Amino acid sequence: MKYIIIGGSAAAIQAVEAVRSVDQRSSIELFADEETPLFSRVLLPYYVAEELPKKLLNFRPLTFFEDHEVISHLGVRITAIDPDTRTVTADNGQKHEYDRLLIATGGRPIVPPIPGVDKKGIFPLKTMQDAENIFNAQGKRAVVIGAGSIGVESCISLKRKGMEVNLVEQLGRVLPTVFDDQASSIIRKRIEGLGIKVRTGEKAVRFHGNGSVTSLSTSERDIDCDLVVMSIGVTPNIELAESAGLDIGELGGIAVNDRMRTSAAGIFAAGDVAETQDIALDKKSINAIWPCAVEQGKVAGLNMAGKKVLYPGSLRMNSIGNFIGQPAISIGMVNAPVEEGGVEAGEHYQEVVRSSQDTYRKLVLKGNRIVGATLVGDTQKAGIFTVLIKKQVNVDEFVPLLMSHKLNFMEILPLIRRYSDKFKEIEYKELMDTGL
Amino acid sequence: MEVIMVDQRKCTGCHQCELWCANEISSESKEMPASFSDEPQPVPRVFVEGKQFALHCRHCPDAPCVEACPNGTMSRDENGLVFVNDTTCIACWMCVMACPFGVINPYSTMKLAIKCDRCRNMGYPICVEVCPTNALQLAERDVKAFPASKA
Numbered sequence A: 001m002k003y004i005i006i007g008g009s010a011a012a013i014q015a016v017e018a019v020r021s022v023d024q025r026s027s028i029e030l031f032a033d034e035e036t037p038l039f040s041r042v043l044l045p046y047y048v049a050e051e052l053p054k055k056l057l058n059f060r061p062l063t064f065f066e067d068h069e070v071i072s073h074l075g076v077r078i079t080a081i082d083p084d085t086r087t088v089t090a091d092n093g094q095k096h097e098y099d100r101l102l103i104a105t106g107g108r109p110i111v112p113p114i115p116g117v118d119k120k121g122i123f124p125l126k127t128m129q130d131a132e133n134i135f136n137a138q139g140k141r142a143v144v145i146g147a148g149s150i151g152v153e154s155c156i157s158l159k160r161k162g163m164e165v166n167l168v169e170q171l172g173r174v175l176p177t178v179f180d181d182q183a184s185s186i187i188r189k190r191i192e193g194l195g196i197k198v199r200t201g202e203k204a205v206r207f208h209g210n211g212s213v214t215s216l217s218t219s220e221r222d223i224d225c226d227l228v229v230m231s232i233g234v235t236p237n238i239e240l241a242e243s244a245g246l247d248i249g250e251l252g253g254i255a256v257n258d259r260m261r262t263s264a265a266g267i268f269a270a271g272d273v274a275e276t277q278d279i280a281l282d283k284k285s286i287n288a289i290w291p292c293a294v295e296q297g298k299v300a301g302l303n304m305a306g307k308k309v310l311y312p313g314s315l316r317m318n319s320i321g322n323f324i325g326q327p328a329i330s331i332g333m334v335n336a337p338v339e340e341g342g343v344e345a346g347e348h349y350q351e352v353v354r355s356s357q358d359t360y361r362k363l364v365l366k367g368n369r370i371v372g373a374t375l376v377g378d379t380q381k382a383g384i385f386t387v388l389i390k391k392q393v394n395v396d397e398f399v400p401l402l403m404s405h406k407l408n409f410m411e412i413l414p415l416i417r418r419y420s421d422k423f424k425e426i427e428y429k430e431l432m433d434t435g436l
Numbered sequence B: 001m002e003v004i005m006v007d008q009r010k011c012t013g014c015h016q017c018e019l020w021c022a023n024e025i026s027s028e029s030k031e032m033p034a035s036f037s038d039e040p041q042p043v044p045r046v047f048v049e050g051k052q053f054a055l056h057c058r059h060c061p062d063a064p065c066v067e068a069c070p071n072g073t074m075s076r077d078e079n080g081l082v083f084v085n086d087t088t089c090i091a092c093w094m095c096v097m098a099c100p101f102g103v104i105n106p107y108s109t110m111k112l113a114i115k116c117d118r119c120r121n122m123g124y125p126i127c128v129e130v131c132p133t134n135a136l137q138l139a140e141r142d143v144k145a146f147p148a149s150k151a
């Protein structure tokens, strides 16, 4: 068996570990077009903020490839896949054969067609090189465009680095796809409290400057700046898959089945490039987050090595971490849909909210199942919501407990027991067999 | 691997395990009552919950916290124990969001995810040692008794 893996990040590395857990002998070749191996993109904002040195950005030791007997081709780009001859072509012209291929090419930042967007001093934040560019940028005034997770983390990092920062977002709130209005306004206050100017409902319309960017015109005002971070979103790197004739999903990611197989024999896809079934939304989604890339890489790797492992589906989850001095977590659906009177296939959507001065908790229920959870302030038990969403259990009379301060795992054990067919893992069984 | 098993019938909810866990593992002074006034406050890694049940990290064979951690800080040692490598934790709370049992404490003051590592560096878990009713026992994980598990 010959394995080839395209990509060197979360999904790819996890797939290597999964393959090796089953098959220690076959050859694995890995291609990644970035020179720096084994670093975690999630940490780039911390690097920009000068909180983490480069050597702490790795998520695996530098001996990883050696330890796992992987032939790594770093800085080498794959330019074509031929599913008929089962070969890939690298940018140095070499062809390599595979029996099993994983496409874990991730995504790339979207560059909007704003006049002047090609001026110097305007960067996305995705690669190590981008982080270096931002880290080394001269000047004191920064603008971050797009208040998604990466935008918010970037603006706080730049502030911590000592810059003056404006955050520009064309929609009406920060983290518009991650938090609802209430949670978002708590977070916004925190961001503003750090001294960042937050401009929502404002569109970036033109960059000015002779060569290098010196100012930005938005739909409302002009903002002088020496540095711009563009973070309006990412789009999956599907070009290889597309030209090889693989099926592409309706949202523009590579279509995969529940074993992470693409439409072509022997070819799998995982991570930010893949379009998967979302458990909470009950439809296709590209959940471009680290935990999903890891899970999918693992499932792909095990199946590539001949195991039969099914992916139960993806689930979006975001945490704002320690960035704003108050934890905030959002899982699954952000807001209950209001279309069709909030009814879908006979099931009612409902939101249950509890808020106090500095905490906020909201559940989105579909029928009797949780499909979304938002927690601000008090977040230690957030994972209980994650597992209840993942396992799709009816929470019935447990809603008041789930909303209360008293929530803890042992209090919901009766519920877990009721659905013991869905909680077959040993870690749950051990607790159920304790005489309770 | 050995895990801590809890006999619910014996747990009286006396919180000795919590108290000693905080004192032995996370306090500076390691002596009560001096440790009560340590800064930052010592925190336990075991929680007496519900109708009296001491809950720890279950060291899941397929641990969601390990999969969620973006930099390998949450990892598994050669004995199967899941632990936090304190020096690299960035306090992103991704693990907190993933742990189904809610036993990871997002400790903001120290910017550190805190959880039970079954006292992997001490030889013997302190909670098991101090539990006055033997409700806590160290036992070999009985993989055969629960064949449904993917372990």
Ligand SMILES: Cc1cc2nc3c(=O)[nH]c(=O)nc-3n(C[C@H](O)[C@H](O)[C@H](O)COP(=O)(O)OP(=O)(O)OC[C@H]3O[C@@H](n4cnc5c(N)ncnc54)[C@H](O)[C@@H]3O)c2cc1C
Residues within 6 Å of the ligand: A006, A007, A008, A009, A010, A011, A012, A031, A032, A033, A034, A040, A041, A042, A043, A044, A045, A076, A077, A078, A079, A104, A105, A106, A107, A125, A126, A127, A149, A150, A153, A237, A240, A270, A271, A272, A273, A288, A289, A290, A291, A293, B070, B092
């Ligand atoms: C700044 C930033 C902060 C983030 N913060 C968080 C966070 O807090 N929480 C969270 O869950 N997620 C976060 N994410 C998202 C997370 O990083 C991604 O979900 C994750 O990295 C996806 O992993 P992946 O393996 O699918 O792809 P990627 O990480 O995108 O990696 C793709 C790999 O493919 C390689 N590649 C692409 N095309 C080719 C080709 N043709 N030939 C060879 N190699 C190729 C690239 O070199 C790269 O190694 C963040 C992302 C960024 C950029």
Ligand code: SF4
Residues within 6 Å of the ligand: B056, B057, B058, B059, B060, B063, B064, B065, B066, B082, B098, B099, B100, B101, B102, B103, B104, B115
């Ligand atoms: S911290 Fe939670 S998810 Fe991680 S191993 Fe322990 S119980 Fe499992």
Ligand code: SF4
Residues within 6 Å of the ligand: B068, B069, B070, B071, B072, B073, B074, B084, B088, B089, B090, B091, B092, B093, B094, B095, B096, B112, B113
């Ligand atoms: S809080 Fe620490 S241990 Fe938890 S996921 Fe983040 S880095 Fe890993």
